[in-house]
Amino acid sequence: MAKEEYAVDFSPLGRRALVGRGMTLLEAAHQAGVRLNAVCGGAGICGACRVRVVAGEVSPAVDAEAGIMADGFRLACQVRVLGDVRVDVPPESITAPQRVQIEGRESVVDFDPVVRVLDVTTDPPSLSDPRADSERLRQSLPMADDERMKLTFDRGALSQLPVVLRKGGWHVRVVMKGAEVIAVLPVGVAPLGLAVDVGTTKLAAYLVDLESGETLAAMGVMNPQIAYGDDVIARIASAMAGEAQGLELHRVLVEGLDGLAGDLCVQAGRDRGDVVEAVLAGNTCMQHLALGLPVSSLGLAPYVPVLSESYDLKARDLGAHWAPGASVHFLPSVAGFVGADHVAMILATAIHQSAEITLGLDIGTNTEIILAAGDRLLSCSCASGPAFEGAHIRDGMRAAPGAVERVRLGSGATGDFSIVEYQTIEDAPPVGICGSGLIDGVAVMLRAGVLRENGAMRSGHPRVRGSGRMAEFLLVPAGEREAPRDVAITRKDVQEVQLAKAAIRAGIEALLENAGLDAGRIERVVVAGAFGTYLDVDSALAIGMFPPLSRDRFVQAGNAAGTGSRMALVSRRCREAARDIASRIVYVELTMHPRFVELYAKALAFP
């Protein structure tokens, strides 16, 4: 007779879960407090949750695991517990303890990169055979004659050719993209690729070996454009100040990308000059600024991009110091405020292929929302504002050490609603509140009965000070846990949260209306992005940011845009899929939606 519960031990973390037969390792990890990556929400797509089963009985491998079994890995989301099990968790499968917007993940998408590698040996030249190096190489490449004749050489590759040919004793490695020779490397050197999620605030980048598909390093840094404004609108205003300013924003971004590539290469012990291909997935404004295109038309209605389709450009045209023939693939956008990052998120989470009615959100200053229902993909962008990034909030701050990121009310045992528990990032002394803490805080206030439906604060609760428009809810009194000052949520802060969550909720409702669906029909909600990763879904439900759906329909997908860009880096089919997604999406302009104002007004109230 089978036991009712099995022990699942996670090493080297020393955590244990007691779970029922048939539960997945991902679920067990969740229960044990092991934060395994699960970009796709356990669908077996993203490959982020790979673990090694060291001992014990589990379910056999499924198709999705074929690509990683050879290395002894399993996908935690696909493995079901059939006995006591011991699992080894590699570091890259754990959500980074710091708030870095990257996950180390080995792709299990079809490895089908845009570049191919050919090792070639040519005859050395002589007076009786003084053909040009390029001609000599062309004739030596193992390919059909019609392909051979169509072959072209990037100028950068040409400039490498004579040196590498002679140093290598007429034995070289040729890197091709389509019909073009884009790099000539010494034999044995694998070409590198770079995938970057270009966020308004942060750049998250991955260095990938394009011969093996292996991710060699990952890193997140601030977008250096931050000096020119916190958000997209401020950046557009900066760029519009003049041609020089626009070029300056382009330049600092490219320098940032270039430096990031260099740092990643140092981390991996490789050479920046071997980077032959990059994929960029940013919002529409970041894609424009990275490309060096004017952004002024993005700043004014009707918010028209210069370019929305995917685009390939030589990296040298951007000023990047990679392989001389390297190129950059810009993933396609949908509209002025529905960018390539949104497309990459959809690609990574496979929302476009979902058989279920699925809602996907990228929450930020602008929140992009996708609704997939049947063959339809509807998308919109809501001006949710910077409240969740800590702006316009009195004690608000970015998600940095010391920010209150979690707030809980009372303890289940005592039920004392005057007790507020909180957690700060890196357990540092509390200095302010970030977006996830803010939403938790408002949810707590609702649960404690402090807030009215319209956001007004009731007095009477021991944490409430002042009244009316001056009322505030104290989270951390100065001095507690070395807090340098009080941290509180004011009436006005609550109002900012109302404006933000109402924008998101109204966007969701508008898409549902356009699709002719009730909210209850939504079978899956994917919450992506950095903020979406740390957001407490229960709190978000409590304040009415999302339609009232059962908690188990929600999936937090992490930096799915980064994952999507990495998929596009190593797979031509994924690039094709991204183009297909962008062209299928029907963009819904909310300012043109007949009922948007009504929906927004209704969403301002708390449930």
Added chain:
Amino acid sequence: MAKEEYAVDFSPLGRRALVGRGMTLLEAAHQAGVRLNAVCGGAGICGACRVRVVAGEVSPAVDAEAGIMADGFRLACQVRVLGDVRVDVPPESITAPQRVQIEGRESVVDFDPVVRVLDVTTDPPSLSDPRADSERLRQSLPMADDERMKLTFDRGALSQLPVVLRKGGWHVRVVMKGAEVIAVLPVGVAPLGLAVDVGTTKLAAYLVDLESGETLAAMGVMNPQIAYGDDVIARIASAMAGEAQGLELHRVLVEGLDGLAGDLCVQAGRDRGDVVEAVLAGNTCMQHLALGLPVSSLGLAPYVPVLSESYDLKARDLGAHWAPGASVHFLPSVAGFVGADHVAMILATAIHQSAEITLGLDIGTNTEIILAAGDRLLSCSCASGPAFEGAHIRDGMRAAPGAVERVRLGSGATGDFSIVEYQTIEDAPPVGICGSGLIDGVAVMLRAGVLRENGAMRSGHPRVRGSGRMAEFLLVPAGEREAPRDVAITRKDVQEVQLAKAAIRAGIEALLENAGLDAGRIERVVVAGAFGTYLDVDSALAIGMFPPLSRDRFVQAGNAAGTGSRMALVSRRCREAARDIASRIVYVELTMHPRFVELYAKALAFP
């Protein structure tokens, strides 16, 4: 009864020829001392000899003249004299009196440029139609759907697009190259093209209206690389000194080209930013340096180029400040010392299509020779040395004011071989001797019986001073016509001429041997290039530089490389023809020729 002779008057020059019925206007011009351009040697191909027949009876127009008849022009080489005729010669049809390596010539090749111009009107965007500018333009272009879908946008054109669209009220001119939009201009602005003969010493450039095909301006300037060495070998040595030096040679050349484009545009009252296409035809080393490719392998046997095929590159990759999407077409080369200038010369003179056995020469420090016989094209390069450019000659100098450029012996009437007549460039006081003067001088010495077959100087002639290895032949005594010093040809100078002319002659003989032909079979000899234009063919024949052929088989083609580059600028078929020429040519490496040393030794002697 028809008169035996007709008078042909050339205005505004005031010259007259009395010619027989049926003689061409080109022949009449020659007789009258009017130096009409005739790049193709009178084959009706180049269109350089256009004139207006103002009065008198001439033969009807032939097909070759169809393109120019509308403007009232005829081709002098095609018009036969049938009565007394008055002809108006436009300035651009006359060989420049100064030694500028450009001829103003309107192309009569098929006008079939690589770029096409489309004027487009789009709907303005709105909130209900917020398509990207590029997408809007794509949908508005008058083309078939499959072409529309394949259309791509140059990044430079994209950056112009939003500005020009809005300034032009959604009405713009699109310039396309193949499937790529390379520029977006205001309606009414014609795109410009640039054709450049990139010589080691000089750059000759033409600015062309790519909508009408008209040449708007022409200019010749020194190659700014001259500061890094006089000849190709010196340039290669400079470039090999280090990577920085190689880049420096690339940079100064591109700056020179960029500046030349600017000057031409100023001359034509146009904007450098409207230049969308350029064609470059230089020797292999110049093509490499212009492209920024390493040249070290060109400096050592087996003299292997990095690239010999034709090549297209964005002008911005060179650092040129033309239209942001402008590109540069590099004509193909044949070998390390048979360059794109040679291919352009063949293209312009149609040697590759010649039904006659034709020899073509580009005389310089390296002399490239082509022999066309039937379908065969044989080519070689001879190290003829710098003697004809005045180097290694005691009183030698470049073809600059004050250089003795013509030398004649005695006067026909007196037959006094002690009288030496000479002419200097711009009639300036004689200060030295240039290449054409040197060949004339040696021819004069031979005619006066001063030189032995082996080049030794006989004493006894009043102009000969000294003896043996110290002997010299005085051309200009100091003080004569304000000469600051004696100008003479020394025994050693004669030897330099022998080495140079022997190299050329041996090259010709080697090609003839490879083709299995006797020299007498040559029906036409085209002498191209700056030096070839001013060379006296009779003198060159007298010293044995060429096989002993009748003078009327020789044609001096001027700067045919410049003409060829201009043809390739305005005609895709000409580019195709250039590729065809380069691939058909069989390169003969003279240092590998079994009898070259023997041929060379034999050619050292004077006839």
